[in-house]
Amino acid sequence: xxxxxxxxxxxxxxxxxxxxxxxxxxxxxxxxxxxxxxxxxxxxxxxxxxxxxxxxxxxxxxxxxxxxxxxxxxxxxxxxxxxxxxxxxxxxxxxxxxxxxxxxxxxxxxxxxxxxxxxxxxxxxxxxxxxxxxxxxxxxxx
Amino acid sequence: xxxxxxxxxxxxxxxxxxxxxxxxxxxxxxxxxxxxxxxxxxxxxxxxxxxxxxxxxxxxxxxxxxxxxxxxxxxxxxxxxxxxxxxxxxxxxxxxxxxxxxxxxxxxxxxxxxxxxxxxxxxxxxxxxxxxxxxxxxxxxxxxxxx
Numbered sequence: 001x002x003x004x005x006x007x008x009x010x011x012x013x014x015x016x017x018x019x020x021x022x023x024x025x026x027x028x029x030x031x032x033x034x035x036x037x038x039x040x041x042x043x044x045x046x047x048x049x050x051x052x053x054x055x056x057x058x059x060x061x062x063x064x065x066x067x068x069x070x071x072x073x074x075x076x077x078x079x080x081x082x083x084x085x086x087x088x089x090x091x092x093x094x095x096x097x098x099x100x101x102x103x104x105x106x107x108x109x110x111x112x113x114x115x116x117x118x119x120x121x122x123x124x125x126x127x128x129x130x131x132x133x134x135x136x137x138x139x140x141x142x
Numbered sequence: 143x144x145x146x147x148x149x150x151x152x153x154x155x156x157x158x159x160x161x162x163x164x165x166x167x168x169x170x171x172x173x174x175x176x177x178x179x180x181x182x183x184x185x186x187x188x189x190x191x192x193x194x195x196x197x198x199x200x201x202x203x204x205x206x207x208x209x210x211x212x213x214x215x216x217x218x219x220x221x222x223x224x225x226x227x228x229x230x231x232x233x234x235x236x237x238x239x240x241x242x243x244x245x246x247x248x249x250x251x252x253x254x255x256x257x258x259x260x261x262x263x264x265x266x267x268x269x270x271x272x273x274x275x276x277x278x279x280x281x282x283x284x285x286x287x288x289x
Binding site: 031036107108111113115118120121123124127 | 172256260274
């Protein structure tokens with residue numbers, strides 16, 4: 001799977017439009033993921049996962065920042081997320097299937113908050129981008 | 143048999159009550175063909191699928207999308223017997239059309255995204271939970287003949 005020039009522009013466009021709200025998008029993505037796919041809570045036994053949780057908001061901010069970083073370095077996502085890739089492989093060992101679940105929830109957040117932004121073409125590009133991020137984060141698992 | 147809580151049933155039917163089946167169905171199928179282009183192989187007789195614009199405007203895509211989502215309505219009306227409701231369609235998709243069951247999951251995910259785009263903030267996390275559960279059950283029922 002390769003990100004075309006058009007894909008890269010579409011992705012950059014999304015994050016540019018989201019701008020400073022990226023943190024909110026990140027928090028809502030996690031909130032939706034825990035609500036929709038309760039099994040994902042297994043990775044956060046130390047978190048308060050209740051509504052409005054400050055820990056979820058804080059973590060959502062981190063997740064969003066990583067996505068923004070990847071989008072800003074879209075020609076070298078592996079390089080940009082190298083440390084995160086190590087972290088997920090060696091310490092967190094999040095089952096690869098969960099990145100798809102997170103990706104689905106991020107797309108739902110974009111769709112619900114900014115439907116005009118998520119045209120079919122942008123949807124396709126963003127889906128590919130999120131897959132690429134998941135691939136990078138699990139690349140060093142074995 | 144799948145257990146549905148009263149809240150889940152309410153979330154499903156209240157969303158469904160406001161869905162424009164023709165529009166949402168057409169959009170969901172078009173997005174499936176655009177976002178996951180390999181799914182186009184099942185629609186080689188649909189004519190022009192050469193670009194997102196062509197796909198979105200394709201009358202056969204629109205008509206089939208409406209058909210697919212109308213059939214979803216049967217699941218909504220028969221939450222306690224989705225298996226039975228989809229028995230014939232499962233036979234068709236598995237034994238005649240040979241559709242990889244993964245595609246049912248992909249369409250389900252896209253439908254959830256389309257609903258989110260139409261309902262905005264009203265498509266709450268609880269709503270998403272109920273609907274992801276529903277599309278998962280439908281996908282499973284459709285794939286039953288493979289099991």
